[in-house]
Amino acid sequence: MAMEDGFAAEKLFNQGFSYTYDDVIFLPHYIDFPTDSVQLATRLTRNISLSIPCVSSPMDTVTEAYMASAMASLGGIGIIHSNSPASQQAAMVHAAKARRVPILSNLVFKSPSDRIDSDDDFASSPFILVTESGTSKSKLLGYVSYADWTSQGNKEVKIYDYMVNSGASVPWNYDLGQLDAFLEENKKDFVPLLKDGEVVDVATKSEVERIKSYPKLGVGSVAADGSWLVGASIGTREHDKERLKLLVQAGINVVVLDSSQGNSSYQIDMIKYVKRTYPELDVIGGNVVTMAQAQNLIQAGVDGLRIGMGSGSICTTQEVCAVGRGQATAVYKVSLVASHSGVPVIADGGISNSGHIVKALVLGASTVMMGSFLAGSTEAPGAFETRNGQRVKKYRGMGSLEAMIKGSDARYLGDTATLKIAQGVVGAVADKGSVLKFIPYTMQAVKQGFQDLGASSVKSAHDLLSSKVLRLEVRSGAAQVEGGIHGLVSYEKRSF
Numbered sequence: 001m002a003m004e005d006g007f008a009a010e011k012l013f014n015q016g017f018s019y020t021y022d023d024v025i026f027l028p029h030y031i032d033f034p035t036d037s038v039q040l041a042t043r044l045t046r047n048i049s050l051s052i053p054c055v056s057s058p059m060d061t062v063t064e065a066y067m068a069s070a071m072a073s074l075g076g077i078g079i080i081h082s083n084s085p086a087s088q089q090a091a092m093v094h095a096a097k098a099r100r101v102p103i104l105s106n107l108v109f110k111s112p113s114d115r116i117d118s119d120d121d122f123a124s125s126p127f128i129l130v131t132e133s134g135t136s137k138s139k140l141l142g143y144v145s146y147a148d149w150t151s152q153g154n155k156e157v158k159i160y161d162y163m164v165n166s167g168a169s170v171p172w173n174y175d176l177g178q179l180d181a182f183l184e185e186n187k188k189d190f191v192p193l194l195k196d197g198e199v200v201d202v203a204t205k206s207e208v209e210r211i212k213s214y215p216k217l218g219v220g221s222v223a224a225d226g227s228w229l230v231g232a233s234i235g236t237r238e239h240d241k242e243r244l245k246l247l248v249q250a251g252i253n254v255v256v257l258d259s260s261q262g263n264s265s266y267q268i269d270m271i272k273y274v275k276r277t278y279p280e281l282d283v284i285g286g287n288v289v290t291m292a293q294a295q296n297l298i299q300a301g302v303d304g305l306r307i308g309m310g311s312g313s314i315c316t317t318q319e320v321c322a323v324g325r326g327q328a329t330a331v332y333k334v335s336l337v338a339s340h341s342g343v344p345v346i347a348d349g350g351i352s353n354s355g356h357i358v359k360a361l362v363l364g365a366s367t368v369m370m371g372s373f374l375a376g377s378t379e380a381p382g383a384f385e386t387r388n389g390q391r392v393k394k395y396r397g398m399g400s401l402e403a404m405i406k407g408s409d410a411r412y413l414g415d416t417a418t419l420k421i422a423q424g425v426v427g428a429v430a431d432k433g434s435v436l437k438f439i440p441y442t443m444q445a446v447k448q449g450f451q452d453l454g455a456s457s458v459k460s461a462h463d464l465l466s467s468k469v470l471r472l473e474v475r476s477g478a479a480q481v482e483g484g485i486h487g488l489v490s491y492e493k494r495s496f
């Protein structure tokens with residue numbers, strides 16, 4: 001028998017085992033190009049291209065407006081969650097698309113005839129914007145800074161009497177360099193950004209400085225109208241059609257049908273409805289983990305597929321329902337059928353390091369969707385808290401009891417099943433800083449992995465795998481231990 005030097009994926013994944021990323025390891029190939037020439041540009045769907053393969057998950061502790069604009073500014077995309085009333089979800093889409101630089105700002109508006117009663121009005125922002133009607137939608141008249149208010153002796157007077165008349169504003173689509181130059185030249189600490197007469201954001205000097213300290217942003221993921229590419233998730237019930245209408249009006253570029261088991265008559269009906277009603281809108285179906293499930297959704301007309309059942313860090317589906325698949329096997333098998341139809345796939349869940357991203361992409365995915373990897377970032381919804389001396393942010397499964405009973409979420413309350421069973425948990429993840437910093441570093445690590453494999457692009461990785469040039473093996477338990485850090489009394493792990 002000839003001695004095999006590793007196995008082709010076809011053979012490895014056809015032996016009755018459910019493998020996940022950590023089970024498998026690629027054997028190195030041949031390097032004839034530098035790391036920086038590796039191209040990670042890819043496709044999210046049939047019609048949407050991204051410059052990095054990163055997608056943020058439609059979860060209420062992961063993707064709202066800031067995350068979506070930050071992911072787009074990096075060249076990826078964010079999918080805004082649907083665990084809120086449809087109008088709120090549409091407002092988040094609108095907000096994500098109406099900013100060019102992912103500035104963290106909290107806008108507080110008042111009208112000239114209002115009064116400012118207490119310090120509390122400045123709790124979320126160091127200044128209050130004054131507009132004709134006291135909302136973002138009317139003419140900007142001026143502002144009151146915290147310093148102006150504290151030095152104002154008579155707190156009973158109306159804002160009109162002491163506000164600073166609005167000096168200047170800039171268009172919403174100013175980029176970081178333009179904002180920086182404007183603040184510098186005009187010696188200002190902040191400037192409002194306007195779109196169609198509405199204040200959509202405020203750029204402060206400190207935010208501009210913060211973002212300048214990160215790796216330089218490229219062009220980002222821009223739609224035809226110059227706004228960021230933004231996606232949103234919906235369910236498969238009748239009322240989700242109304243939700244979709246609002247989302248389309250808000251300008252979404254792609255919709256994700258969010259389900260743990262996508263191979264259902266409900267989803268197939270919804271795919272057909274979306275394609276019939278909004279032929280211009282790309283639809284991502286899922287989740288799927290088998291070739292048969294994928295085939296059904298491809299036949300129904302999906303433009304992209306989302307893979308993963310029970311692989312997520314907060315998922316208890318495999319434990320509760322005994323259904324799912326190891327993520328490496330799922331990604332490989334589904335990608336195989338999807339590639340025949342030209343449908344890109346998203347490897348969703350179970351990503352906890354750059355190596356997992358390399359594995360997902362090489363095994364056939366075109367992008368990865370991440371929850372826990374992003375949930376501890378500055379851009380994720382929610383505030384940091386301190387637990388046992390560590391800064392953390394809350395992260396929870398969308399099938400956790402807490403997420404299910406949030407507000408009056410009709411998805412679950414309208415379900416015919418009366419007894420609710422959780423398929424996810426509520427937890428917390430460590431502070432990771434800004435995605436604007438750690439995603440570029442993570443992408444550099446992914447490029448190094450690609451270089452070791454002799455793959456200069458996502459497409460070339462897929463070709464090397466399908467032509468059986470690329471070889472892999474299953475790691476034994478001891479090999480997995482060896483592949484990790486071991487045998488040290490102590491160590492400090494800093495990746496960048």
Ligand SMILES: NC(=O)C1=CN([C@@H]2O[C@H](COP(=O)(O)OP(=O)(O)OC[C@H]3O[C@@H](n4cnc5c(N)ncnc54)[C@H](O)[C@@H]3O)[C@@H](O)[C@H]2O)C=CC1
Pocket residue numbers: 058235236237238258259260261264266287308309310311312315317349397398399411415423
């Ligand atoms: N990727 C994964 O492994 C998992 C993800 N999740 C996440 O949790 C959330 C909820 O997922 P699911 O519970 O699968 O949501 P789902 O909306 O697909 O299903 C909820 C229940 O509603 C039923 N249903 C759906 N559409 C219907 C219709 N039109 N008429 C009647 N019944 C209908 C389904 O059969 C199911 O019993 C999602 O955000 C999902 O991504 C949950 C579990 C596992």
Ligand SMILES: O=c1[nH]c(=O)c2[nH+]cn([C@@H]3O[C@H](COP(=O)(O)O)[C@@H](O)[C@H]3O)c2[nH]1
Pocket residue numbers: 057058059260287308310311312313314315316317318348349350351369370371372373396397398399400423424425
């Ligand atoms: O079984 C589950 N119960 C849940 O409550 C739940 N919420 C999210 N998801 C899925 O997990 C993905 C994120 O996984 P990671 O944190 O590993 O990135 C997400 O992108 C989802 O596919 C869930 N799965």
Ligand SMILES: [K+]
Pocket residue numbers: 310311312313314315316317
């Ligand atoms: K899990």
